[in-house]
Amino acid sequence: MSVGIPVRWILSQPELGLVLKGGAAGLGREIALALTSELTEPQQWLSGGELVLTTGMGLPLSRPDRLRYLRDLDSVGVVGVGFGVGLSHPAVPEDLVEAADELGLPLFEVPLPTPFGAITKKVMQRLAEQEYEKVLRASRSQPRMTRAAIQGVPAVIKELSAALSATAIVVGADGVVTDAHPGPVSAEIIDKITEFLGTRGDGAASGVIHTAPDVFIAVQAIAAGPATHGHLAVVTTTTLSPVDQVLLGHASSLLALDFEKPARLRIAQNRLNTQAIAMLLEEPTALDTVWAHLTPAADRAGRVRALVLRCPSAETAERVVEAVDTRLATQSRQLFAHLAEDRAAILLAGTDTEESAEQLLRSLPASVRASVRAGISAPHPLRRFAAAIEHAELAASAAPPGASPQELSARAGHSLLTFPEARRVLGAVSEAMLAPLVGYDERHDTNLVDSLRAYLEAHGQWEAAANALGVHRHTLRSRIVKIESVLGCRLDTARVRAELLLAVIARR
Structure with a gap:
């Protein structure tokens, strides 16, 4: 706290011979500076905490002006007034004493033999002592705080x-x-x-x-x-x-x-977890002690789920893992992660859900989250975590950027064509299988490809397929006969229907 001297302290110095006249209620006010002023309006140059010493040479003559003089000093934070007698005034004016009592502003008499310089010197010496005492207390407090840090x-x-x-x-x-x-x-x-x-x-x-x-x-x-x-x-x-x-x-x-101690320990723990995952991915038959290191990642049933995050860059992947680690730390959970360039694989407990996995990503900036593809596996036994990562990797590859983590099975009917390799193969198959039909439509201005798709997607139900096309079922039957003739196959075979359905979907 700030240094200050109670007014009562300066009055208690016997060698100064100071006598309190009024304002006893303010003796606890603290002096920050002692100065001399004979101005009529000294408050204009004061900022608070001052002990003003005056002989009254500039004191106003009228009673109202004298009262205003003291009130102005009090209003700017003056803590006391020392009034020197024996020069311009034989005694402290009574009207000032009354005003001092009213304001609670200490007003004391300074006898003629006591120079103002002696009072100022006393104040400055005491302030210096207080500063030294504070430095001394601080020098004693710092070692105590340092020792306390152990606790x-x-x-x-x-x-x-x-x-x-x-x-x-x-x-x-x-x-x-x-x-x-x-x-x-x-x-x-x-x-x-x-x-x-x-x-x-x-x-x-x-x-x-x-x-x-x-x-x-x-x-x-x-x-x-x-x-x-x-x-x-x-x-x-x-x-x-x-x-x-x-x-x-x-x-x-x-x-x-x-606070840094647990943070540094966590960093070291994360590094060990990462090394254990990398080692087991390369050598699944590693020592049981390495497998035991991953045990905290599993739930009570010994199961884990893999969360795989595909990011725009390796830097983004590192940033995402840091965000996940921060969220896990608030739950007192360890991080088990494996980084491979722009891909991050994180092991979660088997009891974790898609929603809890999404919660781990919510501290990411919106722009970063919108660029991340997330996939999650079904629960797997801990010793099959590599398979869990592989399944989550496929789910992440099929997921739209920014979407919540989902298992691959949740994207049934939408995932196959999201893989570049699958798209390439199916595209070639589609072109080869449907080329005769596409050529026939172009030459005769027919609509056999769309009719085939409607028929296949309706599972061979004539009425439903015809309604989807907006034609009569007999018209559709004649088109299917023509399709079988052009393609040289029979649509009453399930395998043929399955391959043709993939072909028309890939073409679209």
């Missing part, structure tokens, strides 16, 4: 609270208060901090919130490099001094180190 966050903020005589609060990265000392924090204070962090729009925001005349909230980001783990706030009755700010910064650094 964790609560111990650090307890030491900070004691050092600053303030309430210390830790707000997590999610905006929730995780620790406070010496006791619970009011909802109003929490709302002010939340509002401040929200309006700044910066994860590493720091600053001071002035909520009331005697309430200040200093906020400091708990950050290590680009990562912000939350914020440290202290609630005080005055603004923090430079020394106090050093203590706040020291505590913030200690908390950042404490």
Whole structure:
């Protein structure tokens, strides 16, 4: 907190011989500076915290003006007035004494033998002593906070609270208060901090919130490099001094180190999980100890699901995996991932759903999420996780960009032609099989290809197919006979119908 000297302290110095005349209610006001002024309106050059010393040479003559003089000093934050007697005034004017009592502004008599310089010197010496005492307290508090860091966050903020005589609060990265000392924090204070962090729009925001005349909230980001783990706030009755700010910064650094410990451990754990997956993909017959390393990825029944994410680039894939890791960390779950250029494969528990898989991706920027193809496998035994990844890979290849993760079976009827290899083969088959029919339609201006498709999609039901084409069923029967003649096949064979259906779908 800021340095200041109570007015009562200067009055208690016997060698100065000062005598209080009025304004006893304000003896707790704190002096930040002592100065001499004989101006009639000195308030224009004052900013608060001053002890004004005067002989009354510039004091107005009328009673109303004298009262205004004292009120003006009080209004700008002057903490006391020392009135020197024996020169322009033999005693402190009674009207000033009455006004001082009314305002609670300490007014004391300075005897003629006491120079104003002696009072100023006393004040400056005491302020210097207080500054030194604060530095000394800080030098003692810093080692205590450092030792407390071994015990964790609560111990650090307890030491900070004691050092600053303030309430210390830790707000997590999610905006929730995780620790406070010496006791619970009011909802109003929490709302002010939340509002401040929200309006700044910066994860590493720091600053001071002035909520009331005697309430200040200093906020400091708990950050290590680009990562912000939350914020440290202290609630005080005055603004923090430079020394106090050093203590706040020291505590913030200690908390950042404490938060970084699990983050670094998680990074190491993720790296081991990735290496185990890579090893088992290359050598499935690896030691049981390697398989055991993947056990936390499975559910209680020993099953896993694979979530495969196809991204526009390797950089995007890394970014997506980081986002998934962040969401898993909030659930106290490990990350089991395998990156291969622009593809990311992540092992989830067998009990995870398509919705919970989508939740892992919701922190991604909309533009990034819209570019990612996601596929998920059905639950597989842990030892068959490679097959789960393969199935999820096929589902991701068939999925539209930005769509929620789905199993390949959920895209039945839509997935086959999404694969480039399948499209190439089916395209060639379609061209070869349907070429005679297409040529016949072109030469005779008929519609046999569309009639064939309607017939096949209606499962050979004449009435349904005819209705779809808008023709009579007898007309459709004659067209089917012509199709069989042109193609040289019989449509009453299921295998023939299946191949022709794929051919007409591929052609379309």
